[in-house]
Amino acid sequence: MMFYRFHHVFVIIQLYLFAVYCQAQDDGPVWRWECQAGQCKKLKVVEGDKNPISRAVCHAFCDKNSLLWPKPNGKLEIGDIVMHINVNSVDILTDNNDSNASKLIKDAGKRFLQHVNVLQPKGTPIKPGGHSVMVYVKIKDSSDTELTLETDESYTLNVGQSNDGRLNATITAPNFYGARHGLETLGQLVIYDDIRNEIQVIRDVNITDKPAYNYRGVLLDTARNYISVDGIKRTIDAMAMTKLNTFHWHITDSQSFPIKLPSRPEFSKLGAFSNRKVYTVDDVKDIVNYAKIRGVRVIPEFDAPAHVGEGWQNTDFVECFNAQPWQSFCVEPPCGQLNPTKPKLYDALEDIYRDIVELFQPNIFHMGGDEVSLSCWNSTESITDWMIKERDWTRSTDDFMKLWNVFQTQALERFEKYKKVPIIMWTSTLTSAKYIEQYLPKDKYIIQVWTTGSDQVIDDLLSKKYRIILSNYDALYLDCGFEAWVGSGTNWCAPYKGWKTVYNNDPRKISQGRVDLVLGAEAALWTEQADDSSLDNRLWPRCAALGERLWSDPQTGWQEAEQRMLIQRERFVERGIYADTLQPQWCLENNGYCYG
Structure with missing residues (x-):
């Protein structure tokens, strides 16, 4: 040995x-703590106390789970x-x-x-x-x-x-x-x-x-606003502290292309916010290795065919880029969507995929697939001409799904030239009950659900025996509840999702007991309104609630976990994670008096 x-x-x-x-x-x-009825009570030390107990020691023994x-x-x-x-x-x-x-x-x-x-x-x-x-x-x-x-x-x-x-x-x-x-x-x-x-x-x-679920994830978007390598590493550190094991890296989007790829360096040159806000080859390899030491896999996402734009300016593969009024062509500015009828598009995708496989060595890959705008494709003359004249299709939704399948089939073929792994796709029209079995075989695809936990799509997917990952926005979207960044009022997925909502988001209840097909769940931080300065307190300690939900499969609600959550939040801060505070410290030091 x-x-x-x-x-x-x-x-x-x-x-x-x-x-x-x-x-x-x-x-x-001056103070000591005493365990009374499962709570650590703060008492003043009096003369004759020969063995006063500290708060940390009291917590250790008053509730065997408390630390x-x-x-x-x-x-x-x-x-x-x-x-x-x-x-x-x-x-x-x-x-x-x-x-x-x-x-x-x-x-x-x-x-x-x-x-x-x-x-x-x-x-x-x-x-x-x-x-x-x-x-x-x-x-x-x-x-x-x-x-x-x-x-x-x-x-x-x-x-x-x-x-x-x-x-x-x-x-x-x-x-x-x-x-x-x-x-x-x-x-x-x-x-x-x-x-x-x-x-x-x-x-x-x-x-x-042992964990109850094998997929326990956090999604971080680094395209809407750049997140530093140090910020990503802090996120991974905190994930390790809560036994979350999957860092889903949403690297690119229509707003920026911040990763420097050896085969296509022009994409980041054109698409990054600045040359200081780019992930190099060494950065990516460093992050992947850093995560592995902490028990975390890194899953890269290259979202397509929608959510593309910046970085693609020198190509003719993108339609509707920054089209106005943007509300007619996408869900947020700037718009941008790939044109599946362009043969050279797939050569560019192959270059991107080859570099991603080399850099990440992924055993799962996320191909995005959300929020495809049929109105964008329908307003692009070269696309509709191709559909009508070359394929004898119409402009119906069914035929646009055929067009989408042309893209997805060829994109997958190009990716699988370098690695064959499970592919994750977001829920969308293509994953609806009407189309999914025709276009997305269940032995290849895992579906990530971002709609509500009560959406009929969950029952449809499980009934058809598809494996799923839950990211239902009514509990797991951590960017919700802030002021709208386009328009007035609050953002689209308000209200704010507190740690108690995250904790009570039970896959067993959502799946109605069919958890054999639920791989796990993932909290998502989309960064339209977040960057390095707010990163830690947007994620933590809320993601810790997800960590316990997916590892422990608790049969009790957040009330049982509240005191332990305060201790975990304190541990985050001790280790350099700027986790949001949940209560006055007085509540931590006076067990039980702040409960509702």
Whole structure:
């Protein structure tokens, strides 16, 4: 068994540390917490209190789930002892030093240590000493490092004390992804006791855990407004904290084309907002690798045949670009739609697809397919002439669906020259009950539902045995509820979707129990009214609610989760995620008094 040691080198001797620690202490704590009827109550320390309990320790034992988000979907046994640990003596041990999984565990271990160290308060040295920690990571298949829709992300975590006084944590998983989740859970069991000024970990832990759904996603649109690489990485960091596993990258749209593709560099040159707002080849590869270490797959989306425009100016493949009045040709400005009758269009798409496959190495690809405007195609003379004169079609909806199928069939053929993977498509006219079986075979396509959770289309898709992903806008569109950016009033999908709405969006209820065809769900942030400055608080902690819904499949509502959500939000902020605040801090410190 090989091991990696992660430590900080300090030249200050233990006696000096202890002296500084003692000097930093005041006359003692003012407040203590006591577990009463499942709630941590804040009480004043009185003379004679020999063992006052900190808030963090109280939360750890008053509700066995309280420190964990998402709560385990399986066995949970947590003891009632915490141990002071030495943060400079933590070892991560794993088998097979040369395997790809072992290398990923090494990086995940570094991240684990960073999260332990961030618990230390700035400017106050923690109490020296403490127990050493040995974390054993046992992976059954060290060659399995690809996250697919079939990957088993389960793990077991056992924590106890050995005869020599060390704390031992053993994580067992079928692959790297389960092991990474185990490390995430272990990190949540490490706390800072502000009464004793110690980093502590809960002893005597036995957890068996696995996700309820294999697709647990966040969509981020980087075309309406550019999102920096750092912003994307923060999003992925927060996803890892909540065991969300799919970063759906909506890279391009009609407003911008911010990715620099080797085969077609002119697209970003013409279509990016500036040369500083472009994702390079190195940026993309960096993000994909960064996500993998955190247990997250990156799914690229190249939306077509609608939602195209900027970047395509030197081609004759796009119709209705920036057409006015825009309301007649698309749902938001600028309009733009590909012309399926242009043979050279598919050569351009092939170049784009080849580069995407090379950069992302995707095992799922999103081809968009939403909000195709038949009025745009119908107003384009070259298209209607082709339909009528070359195909003997009419201008009926049925025949425009045939035109759309011409595009979709040829686009898929060009993509599959480089990789054959499941294809995701948004719900649309083409996915309606009348057309879907004719044009989109269920063995190739997964349908992502963006309409409401009560839409008849869900029943139609499930009845026809299509696999689906839920992104119903009435619960999972996180851009809703702000002032309209075109016109007056609020935006189209108002009201705002709070974390409680996200949490209660239950796939079992929406699918009426047919969850075998529900791969999972995905929250979406379309960025017409968001950018780096607002990114974190638009996503978090609302996406954390989705994380627990999809991992734990809770049979209770948001009320049971509220106190744990406040703790998770606090953890986000500790780790550098600017998550939105939900309540006054007084509510967190005075358990139970703010509930409605």
